[in-house]
Amino acid sequence: MATDDRGESLAEVGEFTVIERLVAGRRQPDAVTLGPGDDAAVLRSSDGQTVVSTDMLVAGRHFRLDWSTPHDVGRKSIAQNAADIEAMGARATGFVVAFGAPADTPAAQALALADGMWHEAAALGAGIIGGDLVSAPLWVISVTALGDLDGRHPVRRSGARPGDTVAVIGELGRSAAGYALWDNWVDGFDELRRRHLVPEPPYGQGRAAADAGATAMTDVSDGLVADLAHIADGSGVGIGLRTEALSADRDALAAAAAAVGADPMAWILGGGEDHALVATFPGAPPTGWTPIGRVLDGPPRVLVDDAAWQGNPGWQSFD
Amino acid sequence: MATDDRGESLAEVGEFTVIERLVAGRRQPDAVTLGPGDDAAVLRSSDGQTVVSTDMLVAGRHFRLDWSTPHDVGRKSIAQNAADIEAMGARATGFVVAFGAPADTPAAQALALADGMWHEAAALGAGIIGGDLVSAPLWVISVTALGDLDGRHPVRRSGARPGDTVAVIGELGRSAAGYALWDNWVDGFDELRRRHLVPEPPYGQGRAAADAGATAMTDVSDGLVADLAHIADGSGVGIGLRTEALSADRDALAAAAAAVGADPMAWILGGGEDHALVATFPGAPPTGWTPIGRVLDGPPRVLVDDAAWQGNPGWQSFD
Incomplete structure (x- = not known):
C-alpha cells in the first residue's frame, strides 16, 4: 500500500x-x-x-x-x-x-x-x-x-401528565440552520455551521431536571415536534406548544434563515441533532429552562399554537 | 423502491x-x-x-x-x-x-x-x-x-505466574476448519462448516475458572498462540504448550484437514473465532478443562513443544 x-x-x-x-x-x-x-x-x-x-x-x-x-x-x-x-x-x-x-x-x-x-x-x-x-x-x-443515575429514578418518556409545563434547555434549530448553510454553500455564520458539525448538549441539565421533579424527558435528536410526539405517545397525552416562547431561537436564526430563504421556525420545530433537552414538570422548571408549552388531555398529539404541525415530521433512518 | x-x-x-x-x-x-x-x-x-x-x-x-x-x-x-x-x-x-x-x-x-x-x-x-x-x-x-461479576474480581490477562498450568475449555480449530471447507467448496462436514458461522463459547466456564483461582484468562478469538501471546505480554511471562495435549482436537479435525490438504494443528494453534477460553491456574483447573501447557519464566513468548511457533500469527484487522 x-x-x-x-x-x-x-x-x-x-x-x-x-x-x-x-x-x-x-x-x-x-x-x-x-x-x-x-x-x-x-x-x-x-x-x-x-x-x-x-x-x-x-x-x-x-x-x-x-x-x-x-x-x-x-x-x-x-x-x-x-x-x-x-x-x-x-x-x-x-x-x-x-x-x-x-x-x-x-x-x-x-x-x-x-x-x-x-x-x-x-x-x-x-x-x-x-x-x-x-x-x-x-x-x-x-x-x-x-x-x-446516582440513586435517581430514570426520567422516562411516559410520565407526562396534563397540566405539566413543557420546558426546554439548550438551543434549537442550530444544527438544521448549519446544515442549510453548508448545503447551500453560504459562507459566514461560522457558529451555526460549526454547531451542525458538533452539537452542544446542555450537560448536567438532565440531572437538574430530574431533581426538579421532571415527569418525562427526552433529548431533541429527531426534531422538537417529533421528539415531543414520542413523549405524547409514551405518556398518552397531548402537548401544546407556543411559538412565541421560542422567539429567542427565532431571532438568533433570522439572518441565516434570510440568507438561505428558509423559515427559522421550521428549523426550530423540525430540525434535530441539537440535542437540547425537553422535559415536562408538574411545578416550575429549573433555572435556565424556558417554558414553551403545556401538557394537555389526550389524545396523543402535538399542537403548535393550537394547530397540527404541518412541517418536517422528523428524521427517519431510511428516508 | x-x-x-x-x-x-x-x-x-x-x-x-x-x-x-x-x-x-x-x-x-x-x-x-x-x-x-x-x-x-x-x-x-x-x-x-x-x-x-x-x-x-x-x-x-x-x-x-x-x-x-x-x-x-x-x-x-x-x-x-x-x-x-x-x-x-x-x-x-x-x-x-x-x-x-x-x-x-x-x-x-x-x-x-x-x-x-x-x-x-x-x-x-x-x-x-x-x-x-x-x-x-x-x-x-x-x-x-x-x-x-457477582462480586468476583475480574480475571485479567496480566496475572499469570511461572509454574501456573495453562488450560483450555471449548473446542479449537473448528471455525478455521469450517472456513477452509467453505472457501474450498468442500461439501459435508456440516458441523464444522456450521461452527464457522456460529461459534459455541463454553458459557459459564469463565466464572468456573474465576472460582478456581484463575490468574489470567482470555477467549480464543485471534488464534490460540496469538491470544496466549497477549497473556504472555500482559503478565511478563513465557508460555509453553504441548501439542500432544491437543490430540483430541487434532483427531476431530483430521478428516476435514485431509479433505482440504491442511494441517489440523495449524487450525488448532492459529485459527481464531472459536471463542474457547484459555486460562492459567496455580492449582488444578476446574472439571472439563484440558491442561495444555505451563507458564514459564520470562521473556514473554509462546513456545510450542519447546520451539517458537512459525504458523499464523493471528488475525489482524487490516491484513
Missing part, C-alpha cells in the same frame, strides 16, 4: 500499534475499575444501576468528512450519545467505541477521531473505556454510552 | 415500525430495570460493577450473507461479545446492538437477525436491552455486551 503525504495508514501501522497509540496517555475517571487493554472493561456505578444507550454513525449519512474534521466527528459521536444519558436524568461515566475504516485510512485521522472523543468525554468527567478497531469500506462509528 | 419477493424493505416498513417489530414480545431478564423504547436502558448489577466490551462486524469481512443466514449472524455477533464477558470471569446480562443496513434490506432479514441475537442471549439468561437502526451501504453490526 502506498504511503502518501497523509502519513502512515492503519494497515501500515497495524491494528495493535494503532490501538496502543489511541490508548496511550489517557486518564480514566475514578469510576473505571479496569480500562482498555483486556477482553472487557469494568465500570463502577454509585447505585448498582447502569444507564446504557448506543448510536451508530455512518459516513455520508450522519457526517461528511469534507465538512467535518475527524476531531469534530469524534466530539459529535460522544455528544449525541451523552445526550441520551442526560435525557434519563443521569450522568455519562464511560463510553465504548467501535470504529470501522478502510485499511488506507491515515492512522493520524484515527488518532484525531479519538482525541475528539476524549475532548468531549473529558468535558463530562467520563472516559473512553474500551473499543474495537476493524476494517470497513467506509467510516462507521458505533458508540455505547454508560451512565450513572 | 420496488418490492420484490423478499417482502417489504426497511424503508417501506419505516424505522419506527421495524423497531416495534424487533422489540415486540421479547422477555427481558430481571436485571433489566428499563428495556428498549426510551432514550436509554437501565441495567442492574449485583455488585455495583458492570463489565463492558464491544465488537463491530462488517459484511464481507466478519461474515458473508451468502454463507450465513441473518439468524446465524445474529447468534455469532452475540456469542463473540459474550465470550469477552466470560473471559473476565463474569456473566453477560444485557446487550445493546447497533445495526446499519441498506434501505432496501428486507425487514424480515432484520427480524431474523434479531431472532438470532435473542436466541443466543436467552441461552445466557441475558437480553437485548437497546439498540439503534440506521441506513448504511452494507450490513454493519455493532454489539456491546454488559456483564455482572
